[in-house]
Amino acid sequence: MTRGMTIRNLSVFSLVVMVFTMLFGVNTVSAESGQAFSISPPVVELKANRGDEANITIKLTNLSSGPLSIAVETNDFGAKNETGEPNIIFDDSGKDSIYTLKDWVVIPNDFTIQSKETRSVTFPITIPANAEPGGHYGVIRFTGTTAGGDSQQVALSASIGSLVLLQVNGTITTSASIEDFYTANADFSKNSFFESSPLQVVSRIKNTGNVHIKPTGTVEITDMFGKKISTIRMNGDPNDEKNRPGSILPQSIRRFNSELKDMQLFGRYTATMKLTYGDGKTLEKSTEVWVVPYRQILIVLAVLAILAVGLVFGLKRYNAYIIKKAHSPKQ
Numbered sequence: 001m002t003r004g005m006t007i008r009n010l011s012v013f014s015l016v017v018m019v020f021t022m023l024f025g026v027n028t029v030s031a032e033s034g035q036a037f038s039i040s041p042p043v044v045e046l047k048a049n050r051g052d053e054a055n056i057t058i059k060l061t062n063l064s065s066g067p068l069s070i071a072v073e074t075n076d077f078g079a080k081n082e083t084g085e086p087n088i089i090f091d092d093s094g095k096d097s098i099y100t101l102k103d104w105v106v107i108p109n110d111f112t113i114q115s116k117e118t119r120s121v122t123f124p125i126t127i128p129a130n131a132e133p134g135g136h137y138g139v140i141r142f143t144g145t146t147a148g149g150d151s152q153q154v155a156l157s158a159s160i161g162s163l164v165l166l167q168v169n170g171t172i173t174t175s176a177s178i179e180d181f182y183t184a185n186a187d188f189s190k191n192s193f194f195e196s197s198p199l200q201v202v203s204r205i206k207n208t209g210n211v212h213i214k215p216t217g218t219v220e221i222t223d224m225f226g227k228k229i230s231t232i233r234m235n236g237d238p239n240d241e242k243n244r245p246g247s248i249l250p251q252s253i254r255r256f257n258s259e260l261k262d263m264q265l266f267g268r269y270t271a272t273m274k275l276t277y278g279d280g281k282t283l284e285k286s287t288e289v290w291v292v293p294y295r296q297i298l299i300v301l302a303v304l305a306i307l308a309v310g311l312v313f314g315l316k317r318y319n320a321y322i323i324k325k326a327h328s329p330k331q
Contacts, residue, residue: 036063037063039058039060040059043162050127050169053126058121062114072140075139078249098132101164104126105123108121132168134167134168134171134250136168139162142159174211174279183202184201186198188202196265202255205248215248216236221270229263234275266291270289272286
């Protein structure tokens with residue numbers, strides 16, 4: 001494999017990591033690989049009607065010490081797995097999908113931004129009159145290279161992008177189901193019996209509608225007597241800028257998890273999840289978990305058993321000594 005191919009693969013990998021980060025609500029994005037620039041916002045959400053033209057504006061800042069030539073490209077994307085990692089479609093295989101967006105975005109010719117310059121670029125999005133109502137998903141990708149650079153500099157180009165989550169108005173179906181809700185080990189494998197905290201509380205939510213959703217809420221932990229001992233967030237908090245809820249794309253499943261930690265637990269507990277999404281729709285489910293520090297209990301029992309055996313043995317020795325002393329001839 002050549003150096004240029006290796007660096008190009010790294011660039012594509014960086015893009016995937018970048019978009020994955022954006023899906024989790026990060027507010028700033030930057031790329032650094034010799035040529036550096038940032039974009040804002042990393043995620044754009046908008047609604048439009050069939051036949052309309054919507055405009056989005058993205059701000060680019062050249063962070064490098066020299067001018068950059070910026071090329072723009074659009075791609076569709078979908079859900080890759082249950083962690084929220086996107087599947088960026090680098091070819092035309094997604095054009096026939098009802099969720100496509102790439103060909104609706106009008107992209108400009110290549111342009112140059114000077115060192116430390118910030119420029120706002122507006123992208124018209126033309127929604128076809130026969131567009132499918134619901135969600136359409138794409139990424140506007142920017143590649144920066146040193147103006148007039150050689151082939152090696154082009155191979156070192158940085159590529160980042162803004163996600164576009166567009167809802168075409170019409171017959172919108174907002175619905176979701178709970179595929180699973182359980183307690184788990186650190187590797188998310190199911191487990192309902194623990195020695196102690198921490199433990200993971202995991203939900204798998206399926207979006208059964210035709211537009212992206214952001215189910216968010218809490219998990220309430222109660223003990224065997226019904227007393228609430230803890231409340232933890234599930235999938236972010238709409239009121240926390242640093243912890244925004246993540247999206248679930250249509251017809252995909254996403255896994256969310258929260259951690260219950262730093263608590264002294266013993267006995268049976270019930271975890272009850274309550275999530276809201278859309279226009280006040282709810283998802284609710286409960287699961288039970290046992291927390292028993294059995295190793296500590298076994299150690300205590302073993303120590304007590306040893307002490308009991310020692311006491312019995314000591315008493316027998318003492319009784320034998322008393323009897324022997326009683327039968328000894330007096331001097």
